[in-house]
Amino acid sequence: MEYTALHKLLWLLNAFTLTTQELVKLNVRPKITAECGKQVTLNCDVSSSPNGLSIKHMAWIQNQTSLCSVDEEGKIKPHSRTDFHCEYKHGQLSLIFKRVRPLESGNSKPYTCKLQSNRGASNAKTIVVVQECCWSFEGVWNEGHPTCTFRHVYPDGDVHWFHGSHNLSDGSVKQHTTKQVDNGWLTIHSYLEHNLSGVSYNCSLKSTASGRYIASSLVENPDLHAQRVRAQVHTTRARNGVGSQRPMWTFFFVLISLALTQN
Numbered sequence: 001m002e003y004t005a006l007h008k009l010l011w012l013l014n015a016f017t018l019t020t021q022e023l024v025k026l027n028v029r030p031k032i033t034a035e036c037g038k039q040v041t042l043n044c045d046v047s048s049s050p051n052g053l054s055i056k057h058m059a060w061i062q063n064q065t066s067l068c069s070v071d072e073e074g075k076i077k078p079h080s081r082t083d084f085h086c087e088y089k090h091g092q093l094s095l096i097f098k099r100v101r102p103l104e105s106g107n108s109k110p111y112t113c114k115l116q117s118n119r120g121a122s123n124a125k126t127i128v129v130v131q132e133c134c135w136s137f138e139g140v141w142n143e144g145h146p147t148c149t150f151r152h153v154y155p156d157g158d159v160h161w162f163h164g165s166h167n168l169s170d171g172s173v174k175q176h177t178t179k180q181v182d183n184g185w186l187t188i189h190s191y192l193e194h195n196l197s198g199v200s201y202n203c204s205l206k207s208t209a210s211g212r213y214i215a216s217s218l219v220e221n222p223d224l225h226a227q228r229v230r231a232q233v234h235t236t237r238a239r240n241g242v243g244s245q246r247p248m249w250t251f252f253f254v255l256i257s258l259a260l261t262q263n
């Protein structure tokens with residue numbers, strides 16, 4: 001009889017403990033899709049009733065490294081990194097990246113929000129998926145070759161060259177392309193061993209992830225550009241009447257000559 005009563009008492013205590021622990025839950029978005037280079041915010045909310053809840057410690061953690069934490073007084077612990085900051089208000093801890101990078105992306109690098117309170121402990125995970133992008137690109141004429149550079153590329157891309165409507169990346173023209181990784185970003189540099197006149201070149205970056213073009217730049221031969229500028233100047237002068245001044249002076253000279261002859 002005593003054993004049965006003790007057993008029931010222990011069962012009730014365990015059930016009570018589980019019930020109180022279930023009251024402490026964290027709300028996070030399990031997956032966040034972000035545009036690379038843009039601001040992204042990871043919010044962690046305590047979903048249980050605030051009545052009687054005392055938060056002792058709350059933190060955002062990645063790879064067992066604490067990125068952002070608050071103590072029982074709600075004070076944020078300072079950190080040395082400058083690429084993000086933390087905000088805390090009424091049971092919500094936010095981790096805010098100013099410009100999200102590929103280093104913050106992927107299923108293998110989840111972010112975990114952890115909570116310790118008088119009602120038990122809890123945790124929740126989220127992942128950040130950074131979309132494909134190319135921050136900057138330029139096309140120039142360098143040492144007689146059309147050249148393009150794509151910077152801050154993610155995740156990867158292939159350079160396709162066009163001369164007018166003709167795709168030169170079919171192997172008919174030799175191109176040199178190099179790729180360099182720096183702090184999670186990719187820089188792609190490409191140039192052609194080709195110099196055709198007539199129309200401009202176009203270099204386009206095709207994403208290996210989606211198969212779509214994410215950046216494009218026009219590359220023009222400087223000689224062709226100079227010819228085009230001269231043609232535009234000539235056309236403008238003709239429209240403004242600059243080219244018709246000589247015939248007008250000739251007409252006035254003929255009139256003056258006739259007048260003198262009659263006198």
